[in-house]
Amino acid sequence: NERERSFLVMKGPYRHGDGTVQGVIGVARDITERKRQEQIKDDFLALASHELKTPLAALLGYIYLLERWSAKNGFGDRVDHALAAMSHEGKRLDRLINDLLDVSRIQTGRLQMDLRTIELRSYVEQVLVTMRLAIADHPIVLIDDADRELPCLADPQRLEQVISNLLTNAAKYSSEGAPIYVELQSRQHSIEIAVRDTGIGIPEADVPLIFDRFYQVQRPRRESRPGMGLGLFITREIVRQHGGTLGVDSREGAGSRFSIQLPLAAETIREVTLDSSSIAHPSAQSIEWTDRRRAGSG
Numbered sequence: 233n234e235r236e237r238s239f240l241v242m243k244g245p246y247r248h249g250d251g252t253v254q255g256v257i258g259v260a261r262d263i264t265e266r267k268r269q270e271q272i273k274d275d276f277l278a279l280a281s282h283e284l285k286t287p288l289a290a291l292l293g294y295i296y297l298l299e300r301w302s303a304k305n306g307f308g309d310r311v312d313h314a315l316a317a318m319s320h321e322g323k324r325l326d327r328l329i330n331d332l333l334d335v336s337r338i339q340t341g342r343l344q345m346d347l348r349t350i351e352l353r354s355y356v357e358q359v360l361v362t363m364r365l366a367i368a369d370h371p372i373v374l375i376d377d378a379d380r381e382l383p384c385l386a387d388p389q390r391l392e393q394v395i396s397n398l399l400t401n402a403a404k405y406s407s408e409g410a411p412i413y414v415e416l417q418s419r420q421h422s423i424e425i426a427v428r429d430t431g432i433g434i435p436e437a438d439v440p441l442i443f444d445r446f447y448q449v450q451r452p453r454r455e456s457r458p459g460m461g462l463g464l465f466i467t468r469e470i471v472r473q474h475g476g477t478l479g480v481d482s483r484e485g486a487g488s489r490f491s492i493q494l495p496l497a498a499e500t501i502r503e504v505t506l507d508s509s510s511i512a513h514p515s516a517q518s519i520e521w522t523d524r525r526r527a528g529s530g
Contacts, residue, residue, distance in 0.1 A: 237264040278336035281329050288329065292322045331462040335445065338469045345387040345473050349497050352382035352423055356416060359392050366396075367403045371411040378418040385497040390470045397463045398427040398490050405488070406431035418496070422476075426491040434482040442480065443468045 243258040299315050301307070337343040353376065364372050395414075402412045406429045415426040434442060438449045448461040471478040475495050482488035 237262060238267045239263065274336060274339050277332050278340075281332040281336065284329050285333075288322065288326055292319070292326065295319050295322060328460060331460065331466060334466045335462055338466065343469065343473060345390060347385050347387055347474075349383055350386055350388060352384045352386075352425075352494075353378060353416060355384075355386075355388065355391075356395070356414065356425065359395050360414060363396060363399050367399060367412070369408055370403045370406060371409075372399065373411050373413050375413055375415045378416050378423070380418055382416075382418055382423050383497045384423055384494050386474055386494065387470075391474070394467050394470050394492065395425065395427070397467045398492075401463060401490075402427055402429035402431065402488070405429065405433075419493075421496050423494045423496055424491055425494070426489055428487065428489040430487040433484040433486050433488055434480070435484050439480060439482055443478070 239260045240263045241258060241260045243256055245253045246255040246257045248254045295315060295318050298307075299312075299319065302312055302315060334343065357374065360372055360374060399412060399414075406412065410430055413426075413428040415424070415428065417424045417426075434449060441447050442449065443464050444461075445465045446461040447465075468478045471492055471494075477493045479491050479493070480488060481491070
């Protein structure tokens with residue numbers, strides 16, 4: 233049988249009575265069926281997301297036309313409020329579908345990056361101009377501690393998605409009007425972008441799990457927020473594709489600080505665009521967590 237099978241392998245040392253290692257004990261668990269079910273689920277999410285994009289795009293287009301006609305002809309306040317609600321929820325659904333598509337691309341290794349050299353200080357300032365309009369209820373304060381220019385090899389659109397996700401999360405879990413701080417620092421060979429808030433924070437037991445796909449912190453109803461638990465998973469994977477790391481320092485009731493470490497690009501690096509055969513940052517690494525072998529082989 234040449235069908236590929238997946239195994240989860242756990243190994244540990246076999247010790248003699250005096251503590252010396254005599255060998256290795258291993259247990260292999262066949263998880264082929266579990267992996268197959270996971271693949272079916274991922275394929276369904278990818279297909280459903282693609283199929284939903286087309287009708288949603290048409291709906292958003294007609295809503296936009298109705299908003300323009302209303303502004304010109306005056307449909308009335310009730311119609312304007314209804315159109316505004318439809319537009320808001322339609323855009324929210326579009327973001328959810330895009331997140332599902334990104335998860336599918338990550339799982340299949342097709343999350344493409346259009347990398348180019350950018351100056352990070354001016355780039356972050358431009359992103360914050362847009363985000364201050366999107367998160368008008370929270371002052372966004374930039375703390376710039378960098379003492380030099382910050383050339384970075386990055387995909388501007390994807391990096392904006394990262395910063396936007398972190399700022400949106402900070403606003404979601406902060407009290408109304410609370411400031412959000414964006415810190416920019418230069419290291420010897422890297423750049424740090426940090427987003428810090430003074431919100432409700434993350435319970436210590438949940439901190440190691442918040443970057444898992446679909447994971448949501450269980451909170452009291454009054455503190456719960458809508459979401460699918462995909463934003464931080466996608467954010468971490470985008471940062472990884474840039475050859476960087478994403479970390480968090482949080483204490484329940486005292487806020488959170490998410491920090492992005494990106495490699496500092498040499499000033500001589502020219503603009504590059506990666507195709508589908510080379511989608512990750514040159515320093516990005518991948519790790520396979522399950523052992524695979526052919527059924528019937530030794």
